[in-house]
Amino acid sequence: MKLLLTSGGVTNPSIHSALVRLLGKPITECHALCVPTAQWGHPMCGPTSVRGLLAAEPRFRHLSGLGWASLGVLELTALSSIGAQRWVPWAREADVLLVDGGDATYLCHWMRESGLADLLPELPGTVWVGVSAGSMVMTPRIGTSFVEWPAAPDDRTLGVVDFSIFPHLDAFPTNTLAHAQRWAAGIGVPAYAIDEQTAIQVVDGAVEVISEGQWQKFGA
Numbered sequence: 001m002k003l004l005l006t007s008g009g010v011t012n013p014s015i016h017s018a019l020v021r022l023l024g025k026p027i028t029e030c031h032a033l034c035v036p037t038a039q040w041g042h043p044m045c046g047p048t049s050v051r052g053l054l055a056a057e058p059r060f061r062h063l064s065g066l067g068w069a070s071l072g073v074l075e076l077t078a079l080s081s082i083g084a085q086r087w088v089p090w091a092r093e094a095d096v097l098l099v100d101g102g103d104a105t106y107l108c109h110w111m112r113e114s115g116l117a118d119l120l121p122e123l124p125g126t127v128w129v130g131v132s133a134g135s136m137v138m139t140p141r142i143g144t145s146f147v148e149w150p151a152a153p154d155d156r157t158l159g160v161v162d163f164s165i166f167p168h169l170d171a172f173p174t175n176t177l178a179h180a181q182r183w184a185a186g187i188g189v190p191a192y193a194i195d196e197q198t199a200i201q202v203v204d205g206a207v208e209v210i211s212e213g214q215w216q217k218f219g220a
Helices: 013-023 037-041 047-054 076-082 084-093 104-114 116-122 177-185
Strands: 002-006 031-035 070-073 096-099 127-131 164-166 191-194 198-203 206-211 215-218
Touching (some): 002 013, 013 127, 013 206, 031 084, 037 047, 037 104, 076 084, 084 116, 104 116, 177 215, 191 206, 206 215
Antiparallel strands (some): 191 215
16 A cells, blocks of 8 residues: 555645655546544544535545545444445545544554454555544554543554654644654654645655655654
């Protein structure tokens, strides 16, 4: 699977160009599945924000509203009840998974429960576009300050990549570089703080930062 890990989505021409390269064809020819699941685990999200994502409302113009050939939904909490024989073909046929933010530990739980986490190695040509928690879920840890789901056992996530991500740099009063530095000091792995104009591309283990904004890398 090819990863485009963002804080705010496909927010500028550089990230847009990277996405098109990963897809190998224009966005207008690509079939996308939205994964809204992380939203259900975060107290700031709910029915209206999920609706906005799925309806490609203007505030989701950087993710679901990019002009896809088709836009479907892959709600992970439903998958275990309908069986892999139904949903796995949907995932295999999609060009891209658009994985929105929310709580990364909740998303991680349902990726494992649904079987999507186990399927990822079988989707080498599929592009994963993560926003916030949709990016953080691919890392080893997110840090306890980002855990909002009360049932989360800890801050560990999938560990598909070997670095962690501090998103929304300077977007909120609690997401300054100083906050990111304190977070990174306790995370135990290499890490990146990224703003809304930055993405991290990972293909075959090669990591590339694509940015028209601000970002910072921290050592382990």
